[in-house]
Amino acid sequence: METGSPDNTGTAGDERVGDERVEGEPGWTGLPPGLLKMRRLLLVVWLGLLTIGLALLLGLLVGAGWAAFALVPLALMAWGWVMLGRNWRSWRYAERADDLLISRGVLWREETVVPYGRMQLVEVTSGPVERHFGLASVQLHTAAAATDATIPGLDPAEAERLRDRLTELGEARSAGL
Secondary structure (H helix, E strand, C coil): CCCCCCCCCCCCCEEEECCEEEECCCCCEECCHHHHHHHHHHHHHHHHHHHHHHHHHHHHHCCHHHHHHHHHHHHHHHHHHHHHHHHHHHCEEEECCCEEEEEECCCCCEEEEEEHHHEEEEEEECCHHHHHCCCEEEEEEECCHHHCEEEEEECHHHHHHHHHHHHHHHHHHHHCC
């Protein structure tokens, strides 16, 4: 059963499903729409260039009739557009009292639980394309490499707030070990 849309926000301990709050469920936060916009623009640029290049190459080397095969990347672009939207909606995270939950995936749902006391490093990264779109990613490092987690496409202010909060909670939890 799906527990609400990824753009639901709330406090830890409850979640909005429609207009109802469900006690005991985490308050999920979805990713901002800027990430979807960036990914779709990259899809259009790369597959658009591939379509043009393939059409020119086939048209010049084989014949104009074969240039119709350049429509294959356009079909991939339409399919990718829909899949990027579904993938973007599947990403969400929730801050709970003792850990951070990260949920993602459309066909294969994956939920990562990172206890605050196990965090060793929390970093905010932003590449040139992400900076152009005003986005940043938060990466969590733990002692076990398999439990490293990333939250992509956050607003830089939210990424820094999350980094500071997770670092503070991590230090408080690990001090008790």
